[in-house]
Amino acid sequence: MADAAAPAAAAPAGRRARLRTDLRHQPGFTPMAWVCIVFLYAPIAVLIAFSFNDNRSVVRWTEFSFRWYVEAFGNEGIRNATVISFQVATVATLFSTIFATMAALATTRTRPYRGQTLAYAIVNQPLMVPEIVTAVATLALFTIIKKATGITGIGYLMLAHTVFCIPFAYMPIRARLEDMNLTLEQAAADLYAPPFQVFRRVTLPLLMPGIFAGVMLAFVVSLDDVIITLLVAGPGETTLPIYILGQIRRGITPEINAVSTLLLGLSLIFVTLFFLIGKQRKT
Amino acid sequence: MAEAQSTLVDARRAAEVRERRARWLLLAPALLTIGIFGLFPLTITLIYSFLSPGTYGGVTWEFSTDAYVQFLFERDIFDGTLEFSSTYLQIYGRSIGLAFVATVGALIIGFPTAYFIASKPPEQRNVWLFLITLPFWTNLLIRTYAVLLIIRDEGIINLGLINAGLIDRPISILYTDTAVFIGLIYSYLPFMVLPLYASLEKLDFRLVEAAYDLYATRFQVLRRIIVPAAKPGIVAGSILVFIPGLGAYITPTLLGGGKELMIGNLIALQFGSSRNWPFGSAAALILMAVVMVALLIYVRNASREGGNHG
Numbered sequence: 001m002a003d004a005a006a007p008a009a010a011a012p013a014g015r016r017a018r019l020r021t022d023l024r025h026q027p028g029f030t031p032m033a034w035v036c037i038v039f040l041y042a043p044i045a046v047l048i049a050f051s052f053n054d055n056r057s058v059v060r061w062t063e064f065s066f067r068w069y070v071e072a073f074g075n076e077g078i079r080n081a082t083v084i085s086f087q088v089a090t091v092a093t094l095f096s097t098i099f100a101t102m103a104a105l106a107t108t109r110t111r112p113y114r115g116q117t118l119a120y121a122i123v124n125q126p127l128m129v130p131e132i133v134t135a136v137a138t139l140a141l142f143t144i145i146k147k148a149t150g151i152t153g154i155g156y157l158m159l160a161h162t163v164f165c166i167p168f169a170y171m172p173i174r175a176r177l178e179d180m181n182l183t184l185e186q187a188a189a190d191l192y193a194p195p196f197q198v199f200r201r202v203t204l205p206l207l208m209p210g211i212f213a214g215v216m217l218a219f220v221v222s223l224d225d226v227i228i229t230l231l232v233a234g235p236g237e238t239t240l241p242i243y244i245l246g247q248i249r250r251g252i253t254p255e256i257n258a259v260s261t262l263l264l265g266l267s268l269i270f271v272t273l274f275f276l277i278g279k280q281r282k283t
Numbered sequence: 284m285a286e287a288q289s290t291l292v293d294a295r296r297a298a299e300v301r302e303r304r305a306r307w308l309l310l311a312p313a314l315l316t317i318g319i320f321g322l323f324p325l326t327i328t329l330i331y332s333f334l335s336p337g338t339y340g341g342v343t344w345e346f347s348t349d350a351y352v353q354f355l356f357e358r359d360i361f362d363g364t365l366e367f368s369s370t371y372l373q374i375y376g377r378s379i380g381l382a383f384v385a386t387v388g389a390l391i392i393g394f395p396t397a398y399f400i401a402s403k404p405p406e407q408r409n410v411w412l413f414l415i416t417l418p419f420w421t422n423l424l425i426r427t428y429a430v431l432l433i434i435r436d437e438g439i440i441n442l443g444l445i446n447a448g449l450i451d452r453p454i455s456i457l458y459t460d461t462a463v464f465i466g467l468i469y470s471y472l473p474f475m476v477l478p479l480y481a482s483l484e485k486l487d488f489r490l491v492e493a494a495y496d497l498y499a500t501r502f503q504v505l506r507r508i509i510v511p512a513a514k515p516g517i518v519a520g521s522i523l524v525f526i527p528g529l530g531a532y533i534t535p536t537l538l539g540g541g542k543e544l545m546i547g548n549l550i551a552l553q554f555g556s557s558r559n560w561p562f563g564s565a566a567a568l569i570l571m572a573v574v575m576v577a578l579l580i581y582v583r584n585a586s587r588e589g590g591n592h593g
Contacts, residue, residue, distance in 0.1 A: 140564070226533055231554060
C-alpha cells in the first residue's frame with residue numbers, strides 16, 4: 001500500500017503536485033476503490049451481456065438477440081416457479097410488514113421498559129442465526145407438525161419466509177418512527193382525537209414511507225431466498241431461485257442467464273424504490 | 284385535596300397499565316411468530332442432537348450422544364471401538380480458515396474503498412455507497428453463478444488470457460478453495476465496506492493535517508491516525524463477513540463443487556442424502572457455538588469502544 005511512486009510517476013506533473021498536497025490522499029487507495037467496483041460489477045455485467053447472445057455459448061459473442069428470453073418465457077417450469085415465488089413473497093411480505101409495523105410502534109419512542117431489549121433481540125433473531133441453521137431447524141419443526149396434523153401445503157414455506165422477513169421490514173419502519181417526533185400526535189390527542197384516530201389520521205400517514213420501504217425489503221429478501229426454501233419447500237413448491245439452482249447443477253445454458261437477468265432486474269427495481277423512498281425521507 | 288391527588292395517581296397508574304397492555308399486544312404477533320417458528324426450532328435441534336437417526340431421515344426417540352461422539356471419533360465397523368477421526372474437525376477448520384482468509388481479503392479491498400468514499404465530497408458519497416450496497420440486495424445465488432461463469436476453465440478470464448497468449452492451458456480455479464475464497468469475498472464485500480465507511484466518515488481530517496504539520500509521513504498517518512479511527516468499523520466489518528462466510532452454503536456448493544465441504548454443506552447433507560438428522564443438528568449447534576464466540580468478541584469490543592455501533 002505504501003508504493004506511492006508507481007502511479008504518481010506516470011501522472012502529469014500537475015496532478016502529482018495536487019495529490020502531494022491533498023491531505024486526504026493515500027497512495028493506492030483510489031485504484032483499489034475502482035478495483036472493488038469492477039470486481040463487484042464485472043461478473044454481473046458478463047452474465048447480463050451473455051443473456052442477449054444469440055448462441056448456445058456463454059463465452060463467445062455472436063449476435064444480439066432476445067432468443068433466450070423468448071425461450072425462458074415459453075418454459076413452463078420457469079413460469080410456474082415465478083408464480084410460486086410471487087405467491088410466497090406476497091404473503092410473507094404482507095404478514096411480516098404488519099407484524100413489523102406493530103412491533104416497531106411498541107419498541108420506539110417510549111421510555112425504556114422491562115423486556116424492551118429482549119423484544120428487540122427476538123425481533124432481530126432471524127438475522128443472528130446462520131441461515132443454514134434456521135433452515136434445518138425449521139425443517140425439523142415442520143416435519144413434526146406435518147406428521148402430527150397431516151396438513152401439508154405451501155403455507156409452511158410462506159410461514160418460514162414471514163419469519164425471516166420480519167427483521168428486514170422492521171428496520172426501515174423503526175428508523176422512520178425514530179425520526180418522527182411526537183408533537184403532531186400529541187396535538188391530535190389534545191384536540192380530543194381518540195387513540196385509534198390519532199393512529200389512522202396522523203401516525204400511519206407519517207409512517208407510510210417507512211412501511212413502503214419495509215415492504216420493498218421484505219419482498220426482495222423473500223424473492224431471493226435460497227437456503228431456507230431449498231430445505232423447507234415441498235414438491236411442487238419450486239421458487240425461481242431454486243429452479244435456477246437446479247438448472248445450474250444440470251449444466252450452464254444462456255437460458256439461465258436470461259432468467260437470472262430478469263430476477264436481478266426485479267430485485268433492482270424494488271431496491272431502487274427502497275432507496276428513493278429513503279431519500280425522500282430526508283428532504 | 285389528598286383525595287384528588289390519589290385519584291390522579293390512580294388515573295396515571297391505570298394509563299400506565301393500559302399502555303403496557305397495548306405495547307405487548309402490538310409486540311405479540313412478531314414475538315410469537317419468531318418465538319414459535321424461529322427460536323423454538325433451535326430447541327428442537329438441541330433435542331434432536333441427543334437422539335438416534337431414523338432410517339428414512341428424521342429421528343427415533345432413543346437417547347444417544349452418538350452425534351457428538353461421531354464429531355470426533357469414528358466407530359470401527361468390525362469391533363465397534365472408537366478411534367479418533369479428524370474428518371469433521373477438518374471441515375470446521377477449513378470453513379473457519381476460508382472465512383478468515385476471505386475476511387482479510389475483504390478488508391484489504393474494502394478498507395481503501397471505504398476510505399476513498401469517505402474522502403469524497405458528501406454528494407458523491409451517496410452514489411458510491413449505493414453502488415457498493417446494490418449487489419448486496421441482488422440474489423446471492425445469481426451473483427455466485429456470475430462468478431462461476433467468469434472463472435470457469437472456459438470462462439472469460441481464461442479465454443482472455445489464452446487469446447492474449449499469456450497462457451496455453453486454462454488456469455483451473457473453479458472447484459478449488461481459491462474459487463470459494465473469491466466467491467466469499469465477492470458475496471460479503473459490501474458488509475465490510477459499509478461499517479468501515481461509517482467509522483471513517485467520522486474521522487476528523489484536522490487530525491491528519493496536524494500529523495503532517497508534525498512531519499508525519501503518509502504511511503505514519505495511515506497507521507497512527509486513520510487505522511485507529513477505523514477500528515470499530517474493522518471489527519464490525521470483519522464479524523459481518525466472517526459469520527455469514529462461516530455458514531455459507533451457496534458459495535461452496537456452486538464454486539467448491541461439493542467435493543471439499545464447508546460446514547453449511549455438511550449440515551444440509553445430513554438432513555438430505557446422509558439422513559442423519561441428529562448429527563446434522565449437532566453440527567448446526569456447533570456452528571452456532573462458533574458464531575456466538577465471534578459475536579461475543581464483537582460485543583466486548585464494541586462496548587469497549589463506547590458502544591457506538593449500528
